Amino acid sequence: MQGVSINFNLAENTLIEDVFGECLNWILDSPHTKIAQEELVRFNSKEEFSFEKGEEEIGYSRAEDEFGNSAHSLRYKKGNESLKWITEISYIKSSDDFLVSVKAGQESFSAVSHYGEVKKPVIVIRLLDRFGGGLDGDLPVAIDPIYLKDSEIGYRLAEALINGESINRLPVVYVSASRIGHRLIPGRLARKLSGMAHVIVEPSREFSNKIRASVNSRNVYGGAVGIYWPGGSGVTLFRRDKLDAKEFEKEIYEKICSALLTLSPGKKCSWDEVGHIKNRNAIRNLKRDGDSATELVALYESELEEKEKTIRSLSHDIERLGAKIRSLESKNLVQGGLVLAKGDEDDFFDNEILSVVIDALKDHLEKSVHPNSRRAHILKSILDSNLVESDHGERIASVKAALRGYKDMNKKIRSVFEELGFSLASDGKHWKIIYQEDDRYSYVLPKTGSDHRGGLNAGADITNIVY
Structure with a gap:
C-alpha cells in the first residue's frame, strides 16, 4: 500500500487552537466532503471528539505529558467498508518547538484490485503558508526555495550541505545551474516538496567550479539535481535529459516520498503517541494515589519501558538501513557484481x-x-x-544533422546545441562551443561556413570530442 509520511516544524509561536482550526477548514474546503461548517463549529482544540457523517469520520485526541508538552492528533477518514482514505495530522507543542506529522494512506478491509494514488495532503502547504515553518537544524522549513548567494556565506553553506556537515533532518535537493539556467522551475519544485525537503538553488555554473575542490567533487553541476541525504549518507543524482520540466520534477518528488517512509522523525508524533501519553499519565496517577494495584502497575510500566527500548532500537536499525540503501544507490554500479x-x-x-x-x-x-x-x-x-541503453548514436546524429550545410549560427542550430548541453559564446569571427560548461570539451566554429564540407567536418570533430 502506498503512503505519504511528512514531518516538519512550524514556527515556535504558532498556537494550538489556530492549527486545529486550519485542520477543520482544510476538511470543509475539500470538494469531496459533505460535511457542513455548522456541524463542526461546536468542536474546539481543548476537548476530544468523534464525528461521523455518511462515509466520513473525524476523530480528535489530545493529552499533555509530565513535561508540559501538549500532544494532539486529528484523523480524517473517508470511504466505504472496503477501502478508506486516511489522513492523520498530529502535532506536539513544547516550549521551544512545534512538530507536525502528516501521514496519508489507505486502509483496506478486503481484497482490492486497485489502490488509488496517495498524494501529498494540501494541509501541509496550508499550515506552512499560514503559520510559517520552524527550523530544521540551521535551515528554515519553507514553501520557497533557498537561493544561494555567490559569496563566502553561500560557499560555506553549500559545502556544509554537500559534505554532510549540517544537522538538518530533512533531505536537501540541490539544484545546480547550467550556462542557460536551471533545468526545472525551483519555486514549483520547492512548493511540491514543502515540509518534505529543502530545495537549495545555486546561482551560476561558476559557483559549482568554486566549491568543487572543497567538496571533493561531490557537487552536482551543469543543470543536474542531487538529493543529499541527512548525515552525509549519500547523494542521488538526477539529470533531466529528454524529460520535460514537470516529468523531471515528478521523478525527484517520488524519490523523496519513498525515502521519507523510512526516515525517523526523531520525536514521536502520532495518534498512537497521544494514547501512550494518556496511559503514562494514568499509571503515574495510580502510583501517586497509592492504589492497591501499584505493584501491578510497576510491572506493566517496566514491560512498557522494555517495549519502548525495542522500538527505539528497531527505529535506529530502519534509519541505518535506509541510509545504507541510499548510500549504495548513490554509487555507480556495473552489473555482474x-x-x-x-x-x-x-x-x-x-x-x-x-x-x-x-x-x-x-x-x-x-x-x-x-x-x-x-x-x-x-x-x-x-x-x-550488460545490455546498456544509450543515446550516443542519436546525439551524434543530431549534431551532424544540425551542421550539415552550415552557413551561420541560426536559431535552429543553436536550439539543438543547447538541448544537448552545449553553451555558445561569440568570440570575434568565431563561436566558442563548450560542452556541459567544461572547458576540456570546447570547439571553435567559424561564424560563416566556408564550403559544403565545412559543416560535416565540424560535426565530426565535435562528436569525436564529446561522444
Missing part, C-alpha cells in the same frame, strides 16, 4: 559512463584479445550481461 570507482567524472546523460566502459571493453575484445582465451570469455560474459 563489479563496482567501478568513476573518480571525478559524472554522467552528462543517462548511462554515459557505463556505455563508454562497455564500448571500450567491446573494442578491446574485438581487436586485442586472443579468441577462446580466459580473458575473452570474461569480457564476453560482462558484455552479454
